[in-house]
Amino acid sequence: MPRLVMKFGGTSVADLERIRNVARHVKREVDAGYQVAVVVSAMAGKTNELVGWCREASTIHDAREYDAVVASGEQVTSGLLAIVLQGMGLPARSWQGWQIPIETSGAHGAARIEAIDGARIAKHFDERNEVAVIAGFQGVHAPTGRIATLGRGGSDTSAVALAGALGAERCDIYTDVDGVYTTDPRIVAKARRLDRVSYEEMLEMASLGAKVLQVRSVEVAMVHNVPTYVRSSFDDPAAPNPGTLICGEEEIVEQQTVTGIAYSRDEAQITLRRVADKPGVAASIFVPLAEANINVDMIIQVVSRDSSTTDITFTVPAGDYERAKGLLEEHRSVIEYESLQGETDVVKVSAIGVGMRSHAGVAAKAFKALSDKGINIRAITTSEIKFSVLIEEAYTELAVRTLHALYGLDKA
């Protein structure tokens, strides 16, 4: 029998009524002839409650204990869904990460899945016809036997990795939206739902601000080549929409140049003025940041007229902004800069599309269109299948709409 992994997030299992709705989605797939594994998140709000208690317990908490506390949220949902499924006449049992086992690295709070043994679940599929209800977001660090969580959004990764381990035909990620859109429909009313998007594009979209899937889960789907649908848990369980399929490029017949426009407000800009222009200065700035695990994204260097100093601008995640400033002030005597300027009201707007590989001048078109609307571009980065511009935050919506129309993404 073919296998299917279904994943439901926190809002989809927020209370018993919604859990019953999830069960109806599961039943539909069982009736259609699938062996089903369901991955569930904690009930909406529960993870925040548990995280809040950990913080209240101590400002600096042991990540291993944090994991023991926070992982309990998914444990509860897995048991409740199993009970509801049984009540509907479907054999079902809950599985915690350590029972399968899902083995992870020891990076508690942000662990990576290292191995999944699908044999026990497969045995229960074949011998008992059971639905496997799996607590998402967690596994066990085998050398210590301790519970490890994958970090926020990790349930998506649990689901895709399980689909790989179980040889599932596909993985369905149920969320509160009905698929992946060309851009955020709250900003662009004409945004269209994509029928298909390639792994590479989805990876860029997720990295660049689209919140529909966790980046890591898309990486895992790509590596294991798991066809993954994003679809809505709020659809009628009897007649759901298919959602968006994330798949290999070769499965996508009509390729657009640009597939989607993403944006991220989670950016901060730092400019160091009149930095001594000497060898090794870049290292003196970026090595301390890298050692503190701060991801530097866009970097621009403007050499001043007299050539003895230079201005260096770069972006960091907004959450690391204060820490980055502190580190740079600490290293001021080594870096030798005159002043530090920072800004948090910036946004990164990106266009993504595998078609860029074969089309030149895609980004240049955008620079002109944005400039025509009076939008000042502060920094640019490009890669093979995307480009990003850093602009003032107030222009976010205008820029997104401009690019969305420019690349022909508006609905007919």
Place this chain on the structure above:
Amino acid sequence: MPRLVMKFGGTSVADLERIRNVARHVKREVDAGYQVAVVVSAMAGKTNELVGWCREASTIHDAREYDAVVASGEQVTSGLLAIVLQGMGLPARSWQGWQIPIETSGAHGAARIEAIDGARIAKHFDERNEVAVIAGFQGVHAPTGRIATLGRGGSDTSAVALAGALGAERCDIYTDVDGVYTTDPRIVAKARRLDRVSYEEMLEMASLGAKVLQVRSVEVAMVHNVPTYVRSSFDDPAAPNPGTLICGEEEIVEQQTVTGIAYSRDEAQITLRRVADKPGVAASIFVPLAEANINVDMIIQVVSRDSSTTDITFTVPAGDYERAKGLLEEHRSVIEYESLQGETDVVKVSAIGVGMRSHAGVAAKAFKALSDKGINIRAITTSEIKFSVLIEEAYTELAVRTLHALYGLDKA
């Protein structure tokens, strides 16, 4: 180094402030030179919330899934207390039942501890000086690898069993009262806290209505000869009261005839009138009840004058009353009785004391004293170290006070 097991119930860990208070109690014992294992319950109210969800999920829920859901409550507390202890500078880690492991029977929801491997915790004691924070009330059913809970109040049993497995010097059960009293102080203002009480007496008291300790935990303490203190978590952690020691009889120098008076309102009385007085009639009544797992306690048979019929009166737990009546009505044609009378406004009042073994007439004294107060005794049971009377519930307080004074238990 000597070892100590400390156990804190739900009200003692109801919020972070109380958990911090628990940590101060733990620190005191660590500073005194003990290797400490702490067993914790779920935060007050949490277990009820989780049980409520299970019931909402399905009226008849799989006990294995119920266990997965409900056990999460203790998991949360164990992690939080470990974090708080670490914040106070004490090395600490949480342990779930399956990590130790604490192996249980497969009777999910009411499992019995079958084996505890203390080796891992002992290694952490010796090599890392860690406080072990253990999720109470649960273990793992080894053949299936599933979480099993011990039933309500099971954390007391977890603690005492761990004390046995770790060879602890003693087990301290912290509750919201400061020890075991001669009777319920809410009824008898002159009730005294006992310094010591024997395992056997405590077992009877717990069985007969005293709610301070779970019956099973006392059995385990007795079997493993674990000196167990009942004491208050609300005492000043810097200068706590010793509480009541539950220990072997040989440790108690001055033995009272009667040590305590217990009462239980959780009783119901059933009388079958004019039962045919023929061989096998008792079996026809009590076998169906036993098969339905209904505990019959006191039994009285009154033969009628004409000797052809008899009246049979007995008690069952109040919670099983309706079920018992239903069963008896179902079997009416086999039993052959004329009518069934039931009453739930009855109470069982008991006097307990190992001194009864060597003193005759202890119970007889009570019958007279109760009769002098106009209290009608409906049934009596006695054993080597206790006797119980069944009376009308309205007389509960009067009966308890009468017996408490009669046996010299009133405070000087």
